[in-house]
Each structure stands twice: as C-alpha cells, then as structure tokens.
Amino acid sequence: MATEGICAGRTVIITGAGRGIGRAHALAFAAAGAKVVVNDIGTSLSGESTAETPAEQVVSEIRAAGGEAVANGDDVASWDGSQRLIQQAVDTFGGLDVLVNNAGFVRDRMLVNLAEDEWDSVVRVHLKGHFATMRHAAAYWRAESKAGRPVDARIINTSSGAGLQGSVGQGNYGAAKAGIAGLTLTASAEFGRYGVTVNAIAPSARTRMTETVFADMMAKPGDGFDAMAPENISPIVVWLGSPESAGITGRMFEVEGGRIALAEGWRHGVPVDRGTRWNPADLGPVVAELISKGNAPEPVYGAS
Structure with missing residues (x-):
C-alpha cells in the first residue's frame, strides 16, 4: 500500500464500500495514500440486513497492505447515522477531506407493478443517503472555513445511466439517480x-x-482486460478526490472500462417567442419546429 500518492494524507469516507465499486474505491484510495472510512451496513441486494460484515473485511485488506482504515456500519439514510459517520472520520483521523457517496440497492419492477415500499426504500437509500451525508459533511467544512482553517474538500456522488437516460423496469432507481444528478448541481453551487x-x-x-445484466460479459481466463470490472471506475474517483481536481465542480462523468466521457445534461433550447400568450390550437407546428431543431434524446435503457 502506497504511503505517498495522489491522495496522500487525505481522509476519505466511502459509503457502500464493502463490495463491488465501493470496495474498489476504498482499496484505490488507500493505495493512493488516503486514510479511509469504509462504510457498509451489510445488506442484501434488495437492502435487507445480513449477518455479513463486509466493511471489516475491506478494512482488513487495507491494513494488511500497510494502509490506514476504519469500518463504519451506520445507515447513511439515517439522519443520526450519517452524522455519526462524518464524526467518526473527524474523531479517528482528525478531519475529513473527501466524501464518496456510493451506497445503494435495487428493487427493480415495471412502474405499473411497483409497490409503495419499493419506491420509498430505493429513493431513501440513494437520494436521501446522498443528501444526509452531504449535509453533515458540508456543515463540518463550513465550520472549518468560518474558523479560518483552509478547506480543500471533495464530494463525489454516484448517479447512473438509468438516471440520465432512464431505464425500463427501474423507475424508482432511475428517479433517485436523476435526483442525485440535480442534487450534485445544487451542492456544487452552494458549497x-x-x-x-x-x-x-x-x-x-x-x-x-x-x-445479471452483464452476465454475458464476464471475463474469462486469458481474455486480458476486463471491461466490466468495478476497479475500472475508481481511477477517476480517486483523481476527483485529490487536490489536482481543484476547480472541477458540478460535472458528471460517465465511466465504463477504459472509457471516460463528460455527460452534458439538460440545456436551454432555442425558443420560439410569440411575445404574448400562446393559443393551444397554434402550438402543433411550433412544437414540431422545436423538435426538428433539437437533438434527439438518448434512448432509454431497455426500451425496444
């Protein structure tokens, strides 16, 4: 484990870091010299509690490689739990420099079959789970700034193509991820x-x-580069968490394999201005003109 690196000396919280992409982030930040708070509540894919302790396992991996890490099992969508998470980083490592919001789960279902609790639970862990940790981290950084102590902090949120383009069978997940995109823009302006x-x-x-989606893209021995490995996502997140990324804010990066793209969201289109209120009967050709001049929307994932 590197003692010097792009994030040397920085304290990083990563939520949902016991498995998958979050685990890859934790290991990558530690390799870049960061002290890591590994948050994971230990739940199944659908968000139900399990007896597993994945956060402790990741901490053990980091420490065995010579890095510094501590486990946290708080629920990030709990107001008090998210506050404890932020405070643990400050108490353990003396401060906080980076918050990576990654925790989440899915309960996929077509909208016509989606139950209220399936909507509420997914929106809670993804959207509120991002807001709650951001709120308490920002309060800490605001206090540091007002006290005259220099702040060079980072928040990296996790949205999804399902939130940017939509995804059939994932109305709850897509709505939460779209909300995260909007929340990122507002927070970048405020913080x-x-x-x-x-x-x-x-x-x-x-x-x-x-x-299950990428089952046919599983890497096989001898294939070489595994484009779907979660470790591919972490380099841009580590860079965004480093001092080098100063000045980059309010941006959305799409990442897959070795490909990184800057996603561009809703923009103001060229208007047709009548100068007074429109008559509904006159709007057919106006809308047709607007659509003809605009870019076609990206296709919804899973749409035929």
Missing part, C-alpha cells in the same frame, strides 16, 4: 464558498446490482 467541489459519476460495471 464552493466553503472550499468544496461536488461532482458525480455514472458508472457501468459488474456488481451485485448488474451481474
């Missing part, structure tokens, strides 16, 4: 005054949530 940048990623990799 900059305290020395905090806020960015997001939309990753594509093989995890518990996507293993």
